[in-house]
Amino acid sequence: METDSTATSAPSPTTTASASAEPKLPVCILVLGMAGSGKTTFLQRINAHLHSEKTPPYVVNLDPAVHELPYPCNVDIRDTVNYKQVMKQYSLGPNGAIVTSLNLFSTTFDQLLSILDKNQSKYRYFLFDTPGQIEVFTWSASGTIITEALGATYPTVIVYIMDTPRSANPITFMSNMLYAVSILYKYRLPFIVVLNKTDIIHHRFALEWMKDFELFQSAIEQEHSYSTDLCRSLSLVLDEFYANLRCVGFSSMTGDGCKEFFEAVDDACHEYEHVYKVEYNKWQEKRSKREHDKREKDLKRLKNDLNTEPSLIGEKRIRYDDNESDDDDDDEDDEDRTNNDDDYEEEEESFKRYLAKSVKNPTTTNDNMDM
Numbered sequence: 001m002e003t004d005s006t007a008t009s010a011p012s013p014t015t016t017a018s019a020s021a022e023p024k025l026p027v028c029i030l031v032l033g034m035a036g037s038g039k040t041t042f043l044q045r046i047n048a049h050l051h052s053e054k055t056p057p058y059v060v061n062l063d064p065a066v067h068e069l070p071y072p073c074n075v076d077i078r079d080t081v082n083y084k085q086v087m088k089q090y091s092l093g094p095n096g097a098i099v100t101s102l103n104l105f106s107t108t109f110d111q112l113l114s115i116l117d118k119n120q121s122k123y124r125y126f127l128f129d130t131p132g133q134i135e136v137f138t139w140s141a142s143g144t145i146i147t148e149a150l151g152a153t154y155p156t157v158i159v160y161i162m163d164t165p166r167s168a169n170p171i172t173f174m175s176n177m178l179y180a181v182s183i184l185y186k187y188r189l190p191f192i193v194v195l196n197k198t199d200i201i202h203h204r205f206a207l208e209w210m211k212d213f214e215l216f217q218s219a220i221e222q223e224h225s226y227s228t229d230l231c232r233s234l235s236l237v238l239d240e241f242y243a244n245l246r247c248v249g250f251s252s253m254t255g256d257g258c259k260e261f262f263e264a265v266d267d268a269c270h271e272y273e274h275v276y277k278v279e280y281n282k283w284q285e286k287r288s289k290r291e292h293d294k295r296e297k298d299l300k301r302l303k304n305d306l307n308t309e310p311s312l313i314g315e316k317r318i319r320y321d322d323n324e325s326d327d328d329d330d331d332e333d334d335e336d337r338t339n340n341d342d343d344y345e346e347e348e349e350s351f352k353r354y355l356a357k358s359v360k361n362p363t364t365t366n367d368n369m370d371m
């Protein structure tokens, strides 16, 4: 959806939503973006804007490696996990330590959820700052856990911050867009692209590239790079993605674009309620049905096993009686019995001989017994 006055991207299906539609629950705004794109400055700006509107947000910092935060924050991951300690303890490099810190924090995320739950009546927005290295959050298990847990409870919007001056290069622009699309399709949550730093360069060129395929092609032609062909093909694929994308020009330095940004958030919330939530509920229903079916199947199998057990024993007995090897055993038993009988007769004979001797010679002792 286009929310900027000069924006030209195609409208999303949700643009019919009332921009002022106020969600009942607070809106979670998850701020993601490449290193140095301006995430922290952006959060500082919208935090200041919300304070000036007398709707202060609840702020959560999920970046364990941030040196200093330029805004007050209600929950700080650094209070729970010491990133430097993690590095030492697990002999990790900086990125590994960020991932591990985030993983450790996500194990206590239920506590954060209950804190948010307690505060939901007091706040309209929950803001989340994420680590500088975007992949640490977007492609880690903890990032997924956090995003999905929020998305399941609150209207959640992913805000992708793009460095507009750096994206003036069509190849960098394409890389940024590919990253954005991968996050969008991973989480499927309502998505806003913030073209940041518009005080340096206007974002008009980016909107035109998204709208006019040929314009982007001619920009690519001038690049004379090996990746030109790839970018050309990718731009064709991304056409559909651009069509439904909310893009907002923003300057975290001057605050330009704040109004348009919050209009985009309202629109994204509408999408959350009418698209994401509906899909999520359907998926939940399917999942619980699958789990129920599995439980029923297991129970049935158990019942079957219990019912067949006595017959199994009977069958075993029958088999034992009929079993060939059992017959062999019987033969062996018979043979043993015959052998034993022979032994017994021999002993009897020997005993008789002994008695006969004893009668003849009463001094015969047991030592002389021929047994």
Ligand SMILES: Nc1nc2c(ncn2[C@@H]2O[C@H](COP(=O)(O)OP(=O)(O)OP(=O)(O)O)[C@@H](O)[C@H]2O)c(=O)[nH]1
Binding pocket: 033, 034, 035, 036, 037, 038, 039, 040, 041, 042, 131, 132, 133, 196, 197, 198, 199, 200, 250, 251, 252, 253, 254
């Ligand atoms: N001119 C201008 N500079 C900006 C703007 N937003 C951020 N910056 C600058 O861009 C640099 C990076 O900004 P940060 O907010 O630290 O970026 P970040 O994405 O949080 O950085 P990491 O978390 O370290 O990846 C800083 O020097 C900011 O002053 C903007 O809108 N305009």
